[in-house]
Amino acid sequence: MLTKVLLILLGLSIILPSRSEGPHVESENRPSAYDDVYGPQPQAAEEKLLSEETKPTLSGPHSTLGKLPTATHILNSILNNCDHKLRPGIGEKPTVVTVELSVNTLGPISILDMEYTIDITFCQTWYDERLRYNGSFESFVLNGNMVSQLWIPDTFFRNSKRTQEHVITMPNQMVRIHKDGKVLYTIRMTIDAGCLLHMLKFPMDSHSCPLSFSSFSYPESEMIYKWEDFKLEINEKNSWKLFQFDFTGVTNITETISTPTGDFMVMTLFFNVSRRFGFIAFQNYVPSSVTTMLSWVSFWIKKDSAPARTSLGITSVLTMTTLGTFSRKNFPRVSYITALDFYIAICFVFCFCALMEFAVLNFLTYNWTKPRASPKLRHPDIRARALMPPRASAHQHPDAFVCQIEDSDESDGEEGPSCPAQQSLSPGGIQNPGGCCKWCKKYVCVVPRCEGSIWQQGRLFIHIYRLDNYSRVVFPVTFFFFNVLYWLVCLNL
Incomplete structure (x- = not known):
C-alpha cells in the first residue's frame, strides 16, 4: 500500500513540472504570436530599458563621462607647459604671424574730422611648438576668457583714434589650438581711423583711406607679419555707410x-x-x-529803373556769398582753394560784374553826357536854333557848325545834344564830349546817337547807350565757355 502511494506521488511530481514549463517554452518559441498586437509589450519594454540603463554602470565611470576627462587633461597639460609671457621661438627665430582680415562694415567717412569708421574681424595665425599635443582631437576652441593664458601678438593699429572691442553677449574673441601647434586668434573690433583727405579736386575727388597695423614692442627681427595670399574678405551685403562715396577697391603695402x-x-x-x-x-x-x-535779367530792364536793377544785382551778390559760406560749413579748414570754391568765386564775379555794369552805364549816361548849354536854351518852352554866321565869316571860322538844341518828349529821357556827331567837322579836331578821358574820346561814344560822325571812321568804338545789348551777349557766352573749360579740366584730371 505504501508502495502504491509513493508511485502515485512520483507520477504527479513528473506530470506537474512538465505542464508548468510547457506554456513558457512555447511563448519563447513563438514570438510571432504577438506580431498582430499594435504597440510594444509593456513588460518587454521595461526589461529592455532596464538592460540599457545597466550597461553604463557595468562599463565603468570613464565611459559615463565620454572624452571630457581626456580633453581636460590635454588642455591642462599644454597650458601648464606654455609660458604666455614669452613669445614662441624666443632666442631662436622670429615669430611669423599670418594676417587675415574681414570687413563687416565700412563708413561713415567724416570729412570735417578727416576720419572713417570700420568694423572688422581680425584674424592672426602663428605656430607655437609648446602647444603641440597627441590625441584624437584635431583642435580645441577656447572662448575669450582663456585668451589671457596664451601668448598673443601685441598688434596695434597705428592710425586709429578710437578702438572698441565688442563684448556682447560675451567677448567677441576666439582661440583655436591645433594639434600641430598652430594657433588661430580672432577678434572683432570697430576702429575710428584717421584718413588724410586731399580736397583740391572736391567734389570730383577720390581718396585712399589707410588702415595700418604693426607690433607694438617686437621689432622686425623678432616678429614678422605676412598676408595669406592677401586674402581680404569684404562683405558688401552688409549695411555699409558710404553715403557720399562709392567703394572702388582695396590695395595693400608692406x-x-x-x-x-x-x-x-x-x-x-x-x-x-x-x-x-x-x-x-x-x-x-x-x-x-x-x-x-538770374543776375542777367537786369540787362533787359530799362536803365531808368534804378531800384529794380540795383536790388536784383545786390540780391544776386548776397546769394552767392551765402552759397559760398554754406559750401564751407561742413568742410575742413584747408588752406587751399578747391574746385567748388573756384566755381562759386567765378559765379560771384559774374554777379558782381552784372551789378557794376549798371553802375557804369548810369554814371556815363547821366554824368559824362551832361549838356553844357545855357539854362535859357534848356527851357522846355523854348526852341533855340544856332544859325550859321554869314558865308563870308564861315571861311574865317572853319570850326563853326550848325546845331539845333531841342528839348522834346521824344528823347526818351536821354539827356545830351541832339547832334553830337557833328561837334567837330575837322578831321583832326576831336572834341571831348562831356569831359571824357582820352581813351574814352577815341573808343567810347557816350551820346545817344553816334551815326555819321567823322571821328569814329576807321575805329572800333563802344556805344555806351548800347551797353546792355552788349552785355546780353557777352555775359552768357563767357559763362558758357567757362563751364566748358571748367568741366573738361576737372573731369580729366
Whole structure:
C-alpha cells in the first residue's frame, strides 16, 4: 500500500513540472504570436530599458563621462607647459604671424574730422611648438576668457583714434589650438581711423583711406607679419555707410619703419573710395549757376529803373556769398582753394560784374553826357536854333557848325545834344564830349546817337547807350565757355 502511494506521488511530481514549463517554452518559441498586437509589450519594454540603463554602470565611470576627462587633461597639460609671457621661438627665430582680415562694415567717412569708421574681424595665425599635443582631437576652441593664458601678438593699429572691442553677449574673441601647434586668434573690433583727405579736386575727388597695423614692442627681427595670399574678405551685403562715396577697391603695402626702439614691419591696407557727385551738384552747382543767370535779367530792364536793377544785382551778390559760406560749413579748414570754391568765386564775379555794369552805364549816361548849354536854351518852352554866321565869316571860322538844341518828349529821357556827331567837322579836331578821358574820346561814344560822325571812321568804338545789348551777349557766352573749360579740366584730371 505504501508502495502504491509513493508511485502515485512520483507520477504527479513528473506530470506537474512538465505542464508548468510547457506554456513558457512555447511563448519563447513563438514570438510571432504577438506580431498582430499594435504597440510594444509593456513588460518587454521595461526589461529592455532596464538592460540599457545597466550597461553604463557595468562599463565603468570613464565611459559615463565620454572624452571630457581626456580633453581636460590635454588642455591642462599644454597650458601648464606654455609660458604666455614669452613669445614662441624666443632666442631662436622670429615669430611669423599670418594676417587675415574681414570687413563687416565700412563708413561713415567724416570729412570735417578727416576720419572713417570700420568694423572688422581680425584674424592672426602663428605656430607655437609648446602647444603641440597627441590625441584624437584635431583642435580645441577656447572662448575669450582663456585668451589671457596664451601668448598673443601685441598688434596695434597705428592710425586709429578710437578702438572698441565688442563684448556682447560675451567677448567677441576666439582661440583655436591645433594639434600641430598652430594657433588661430580672432577678434572683432570697430576702429575710428584717421584718413588724410586731399580736397583740391572736391567734389570730383577720390581718396585712399589707410588702415595700418604693426607690433607694438617686437621689432622686425623678432616678429614678422605676412598676408595669406592677401586674402581680404569684404562683405558688401552688409549695411555699409558710404553715403557720399562709392567703394572702388582695396590695395595693400608692406614697409619697414625705423623708430628709436627698432625697425618695425608695418602692414597697411588702403580702402579706395570716390565721391558721388549728385548731392554736391544739387546743393552747390545748380543754385550758383541759376543765381548767376538770374543776375542777367537786369540787362533787359530799362536803365531808368534804378531800384529794380540795383536790388536784383545786390540780391544776386548776397546769394552767392551765402552759397559760398554754406559750401564751407561742413568742410575742413584747408588752406587751399578747391574746385567748388573756384566755381562759386567765378559765379560771384559774374554777379558782381552784372551789378557794376549798371553802375557804369548810369554814371556815363547821366554824368559824362551832361549838356553844357545855357539854362535859357534848356527851357522846355523854348526852341533855340544856332544859325550859321554869314558865308563870308564861315571861311574865317572853319570850326563853326550848325546845331539845333531841342528839348522834346521824344528823347526818351536821354539827356545830351541832339547832334553830337557833328561837334567837330575837322578831321583832326576831336572834341571831348562831356569831359571824357582820352581813351574814352577815341573808343567810347557816350551820346545817344553816334551815326555819321567823322571821328569814329576807321575805329572800333563802344556805344555806351548800347551797353546792355552788349552785355546780353557777352555775359552768357563767357559763362558758357567757362563751364566748358571748367568741366573738361576737372573731369580729366
